[in-house]
Structures are given as structure tokens and as C-alpha cells.
Amino acid sequence: MPLLTCYHMRAMNITAIAKNFVNLLYPLHCAGCKKPLDPLSDSGVCTSCEAKIRSNPEPYCIKCGRAMPIPGDTCDECKKTRLYFSAARSACLYEGVLKELIHHFKYRGKIALSKIFSRRMADFLRSNAYIIDGIDLVTPVPMRKAQVMDRDFNHANVLAANIAKASGIRFADTLEKHRATRRQNELSREERLSNLTGAFMVKRGVLLSGLRLLLVDDVMTTGSTCSVCAKALLDAGCAEVRCLTLARGL
Secondary structure, three states, rough: OOOOHHHHHHHHHHHHHHHHHHHOOOOEEOOOOOEOHHHHOOOOOOOHHHHHHOOOOOOOOOOOOOOOOOOOOOOOOHHOOOOOOEEEEEEEEEOHHHHHHHHHHHHHOOOOHHHHHHHHHHHHHHHHHHHOOOOOOOOOOOOHHHHHHOOOHHHHHHHHHHHHHHOOEEEEEEEEOOOOOEEEEEEHHHHHHHOOOOOEEEEEOOOOOOEEEEEEEEEEOOOOHHHHHHHHHOOOOOOOOEEEEEEOOO
């Protein structure tokens, strides 16, 4: 057996032993149903809960990606609202177990869940390759620095970096959120738009002229956050902004 292969197998065995030892002291449990997980699990969720995550069903609104009854149509909300991204798509539906898992991911530091989330998003892109066709850069929706320090990470940044790696497209953290806003899920559609106006800007020194960007976030409901971010990117010279989120609010 080649020496390099032996070395890798030995390293994998050591890692497995270490995981088993740690999980004997601190047993792993599914973030969804709380059932015990295999000591070697690195996803944070059991196969039963993962199977309950529902994909966003086709056909989609050609603008915002909302599930529609007729292919090639635009939803009523997009017909009456200006959205600055050219198109948005979401891999799954924001409901049930996925809604709970996203809460654990964002607010309880369950970063391991990003592996399942990123895989679902990457699988969606493989089936809908037009979303990243011609894209030059993958970038996340930003959080305020105080929020990042409080949570220790930006959830959208983690997802965007994983999507960039899976798709072979360059990743860059291009935006910053420079003022506090109210939580979007507390507001109406009209309030969401005014709440975010002017909240995002492109980081100093970032050059985006002529580039096509894929903007990544965890959940889209009205599209207000992605739209305001897209406007900031377009104002900085981007040629186009498309959006991808893990989940779509019903």
C-alpha cells in the first residue's frame, strides 16, 4: 500500500478515535428531534430529520423564485414591487424542521448544520445551473460587527463560502452593514423596505465594476434584504446581482 495512503488512513483513524472519545463525554444529539447521533456524525442532524426538509417546488416566479402554479410567470408581489436583483432562487421551504434547524444554526452556534444546508444549496445549483452561469463572484449578506461578535460568525458568510468552494467560483466578503435595523420578521412588507434603506454599503477598496455577483443568505421572505444589498452592489458598478438562499418563506 502506498505510503501516502497509509498516512491518510492513519490520520483518519486518529480523528475517528478522537471524535468517539469526545462524544463519550459529550454525546451528540440531533438538533431537530434531539435523538442521539452516531459519534462520528459531523452534520448535527439525523437522517430522519434531514429527510423532512422539503425542496422548494417548481415552477418558480421568474424574478423572486417563489413557487408558482404556472411556469414562466411573475408573482403578484414582484409585479408591484421593484427588486434590484435580476433573479433569486431558494433551495428549500422555510417550514417545520428546517425552520428549527436554521434557528439553531444562527442563534445557538450549531455551525455543523452548515454542511447539510450547503449541500442542499449545492445540489439545487447543480439542477439549476443557470443561476450561476456567468457569475464572477459569490458574496454573503452581511451582519453588523456587533452581531458577528455576539454570535462568533456570520451565517450567510459560512454558506456563501461553502457555495463558492462547491461551484469553483471566487468568494469575497464585499458588503458591510453600517447601521442597526429592526428584525425583519417583526415587520410588514412596507416596513421591511424602509427599515433597510441605506443600511448596506460596499466595503471601501472593493472593486466590482462589470462583475456579476451571486448574493447568498439563509432565508428569503419578501426579498427586501437581498434587494437592498443588490442595489448597493449595483451602485458600486456591478453588472448584475442574482440571489441564492437556503430557504424560502411561505
